[in-house]
Amino acid sequence: MWRVDQVFLARRGQRIEVICSLVSEHGGLRNLSVTAPTDDPTQAVRHAAHFIAGKGNVSSARQARVRWARQQVVTEQDELIRDRLLEDEFLDEFEETLAAVRDQQR
Structure with a gap:
């Protein structure tokens, strides 16, 4: 199974x-990307969380960090800034979708 480690917005x-x-239990790494049909960051992370959780092989998004991609930052300090509100939005949508997927599998 995979878990979401970091989320980058561009x-x-x-x-x-x-x-x-994404990081696997066995140390594997991979990236999944989705382009949200919006320019609103909150809706974009919710869209992505729904997409990722719906895949069925991603088990967790706890402690996932959300940041803007390097090309979007103005200063080096911007690279370090996490958006905790977007992290909460991502986790909430991920958990809701994952619960719905698990309910359907029962």
Whole structure:
């Protein structure tokens, strides 16, 4: 199973690309990206969380960090800033979708 480790946001015109960095139980790494049909960061992370949790092989998003991608930051300090409100939005949507997927599998 995989877990979400980090989430990066990048503006792509009128949309936001969300890249989720996943880590497996065996130390594997992979990225999944989805372009949200919105320019609102909150809606974009919720869209991405729904997509990732719906895949069925990602078990957790606890402690996932949400940041803007390097090309979106103005200073080096910006790279270190986590968006805790977006982290909460991502986790809430992820948990809701994961619960719905598990209910359907029963």
